[in-house]
Amino acid sequence: MLTGRTDLAVETVGDLTHADGVGHFEREEDGVPVTEVEIQTQGAAERLGKGVGRYVTVDLGPVRRRETTAFRRSAQVLAKELAKLLPQGGTVLVVGLGNRSMTPDRLGPLCCDHILVTHHLVKNQPGEFGGFRAVAALAPGVLANTGVESAQVAEAMVGRVRPACVIAVDALAASDMERLCATVQLTDTGISPGSGVGNHRSGLTEQALGVPVIALGMPTVAEAHGGRFVTPRDIDVQVAQCAKLVACAINLALQPGLTMEDLEALTE
Secondary structure (H helix, E strand, O other), X not given: OEOOOOXXXXXXXXXXXXXXXXXXXXXXXXXXXXXEEEEOOHHHHHHHOOOOEEEEEEEOHHHHOOOOOHHHHXXXXXXXXXXXXOOOOOOEEEEEOOOOOOHHHOHHHHHHHOOOOXXXXXXXXXXXXXXXXXXEEEOOOOHHHHOOOHHHHHHHHHHHHOOOEEEEEEEEEOOOHHHOOOEEEEEOOOEOOOHHHOOOOOOEOHHHHOOOEEEEEEEEEEEEOOOEEEOOOOHHHHHHHHHHHHHHHHHHHHOOOOOHHHXXXXXX
């Protein structure tokens, strides 16, 4: 039996309403279900264990069902939702959190492998690449392998690159097995790596880094009683596919002048 532990705001709101300090909206974009939760008050945040802010959930069910053009449509919808949270202009630092050696936790590092990095090109060859948004990517690893908190590595990189914002990508936990590798959550509240599995680490937040942090996460595990975590049987295949979809969405949001075909040619 699964427990109720979850990183997803959409799984925690229950019957709470605007009167309780929570807004809950559902819609569909190009056949892709989108749910938006807005935690409006500190009281609601404390009850739900989430920060005050916006939480947008994009349902990747069409991708899992292998619907025609589902990958393209889902990536474009996710890109559109991400673009709404991005500041206008400025460098963006993409931070892929997680442990590359653990399959359910490698979403962030794998995502970084497919990000179109342009920071060095825009800086050194502005005549040819001035039309691109400057993007840097970082996969900081985990404390057990590096001896340094991933948030500290990210903070050092922020000090060097001075981005307008950070996009932090991480694997999450859900309480509903049907959401594993089938839901993406976007939030403007930042992220605390490992919180979904009870392994709290220093957070990547605007308060900690000094710049806005957009967290983009996907649940890859659900907790069963006894402290054990379960994943889909084909988690390796699903995480690899999801990392490509998430990276594609990020690239589309950051480089709106490029098509998916352009991005595939530049990143593969």
